[in-house]
Amino acid sequence: MSGSSEAPAVEASALTHPGRKRTTNQDAVGKKLTDRGGVFVVADGMGGHRTGELASKLAVKNILEVIEEDAPSPTLLLEAFEEANEAIYMAGQRPESRGMGTTATALALDLPYALIAHVGDSRAYLLRDGELTQLTQDHSWVAERLRQGLLTATEARNHRWRNVITNALGSFPDARVDLIGLKVQAGDRFLICSDGLSGVLEDAVLQEVLDTLPTDAAAERLVKLANEWGGPDNISVVTVAVNHIPKNHSPPPWALPLEGEEPVVLALGQEDESVQVQVLNSGHARGFWRRWRDFIFLIVYVALLLFVLLFNNR
Numbered sequence: 560m561s562g563s564s565e566a567p568a569v570e571a572s573a574l575t576h577p578g579r580k581r582t583t584n585q586d587a588v589g590k591k592l593t594d595r596g597g598v599f600v601v602a603d604g605m606g607g608h609r610t611g612e613l614a615s616k617l618a619v620k621n622i623l624e625v626i627e628e629d630a631p632s633p634t635l636l637l638e639a640f641e642e643a644n645e646a647i648y649m650a651g652q653r654p655e656s657r658g659m660g661t662t663a664t665a666l667a668l669d670l671p672y673a674l675i676a677h678v679g680d681s682r683a684y685l686l687r688d689g690e691l692t693q694l695t696q697d698h699s700w701v702a703e704r705l706r707q708g709l710l711t712a713t714e715a716r717n718h719r720w721r722n723v724i725t726n727a728l729g730s731f732p733d734a735r736v737d738l739i740g741l742k743v744q745a746g747d748r749f750l751i752c753s754d755g756l757s758g759v760l761e762d763a764v765l766q767e768v769l770d771t772l773p774t775d776a777a778a779e780r781l782v783k784l785a786n787e788w789g790g791p792d793n794i795s796v797v798t799v800a801v802n803h804i805p806k807n808h809s810p811p812p813w814a815l816p817l818e819g820e821e822p823v824v825l826a827l828g829q830e831d832e833s834v835q836v837q838v839l840n841s842g843h844a845r846g847f848w849r850r851w852r853d854f855i856f857l858i859v860y861v862a863l864l865l866f867v868l869l870f871n872n873r
């Protein structure tokens with residue numbers, strides 16, 4: 560049968576939707592297909608009036624531009640993120656643009672290899688043999704506590720600080736980028752999404768949709784489901800399917816660590832302990848007062864205890 564060899568090596572679909580509660584869409588998506596794969600980006604911008612939209616668009620534009628120039632490599636991907644970071648950081652120096660920043664998660668395919676560069680709490684997933692794996696770690700306040708065992712997954716999902724992220728492009732003079740690599744197999748599927756999708760739908764739902772629908776229909780279905788579940792935030796989805804691996808490719812030198820079956824962390828841009836927390840939503844205020852309330856209760860409790868002890872000793 561010649562049917563499967565005529566299908567393109569890679570198919571992809573990129574969608575973004577404002578959701579049902581927000582009037583603007585601060586997310587941006589981008590994709591560029593090449594002979595040996597392509598580049599796919601999701602960015603989730605933040606900041607005041609219009610600046611979030613600008614930040615995510617600048618990220619997608621800069622990342623696609625840099626990677627178009629040459630075949631993907633870890634160095635090139637980091638360079639692309641540095642350029643995006645600088646463009647957003649500079650734009651954010653204007654007084655009216657304070658707090659401007661964006662998440663960015665990019666997948667670069669140079670088959671049979673995949674590289675994922677990542678900043679923030681957008682996500683990249685791999686579906687292989689029907690099983691979904693999250694490739695990226697969220698740079699968020701709740702994800703750090705989850706990794707330290709201080710919160711459960713359910714607590715993290717519902718926590719009032721779940722939208723607080725600890726790393727973003729444009730927030731610091733230098734980008735702090737995680738880099739993950741893996742060797743791709745025919746049949747692999749990737750999902751890149753913003754938290755407007757992953758914060759609403761369970762992993763089991765993502766897995767089932769990716770496993771049963773082609774890329775276009777899967778992206779549409781995921782956006783629809785997130786909206787049916789309330790659509791509280793902007794929703795961005797990029798679905799990528801690897802149909803087959805093109806032949807006659809000598810492995811680039813950087814791909815040497817990726818020959819095993821498992822994804823490999825090539826670089827970690829962020830140390831959990833050294834992050835500055837950025838507070839990005841109004842949930843903060845409640846947490847702040849709650850901490851003070853707990854503190855006042857503690858003082859009153861200690862005072863009562865001392866009073867009782869002193870009174871009893873007389």
Ligand code: CA
Nearest residue numbers: 603754755792
């Ligand atoms: Ca978001």
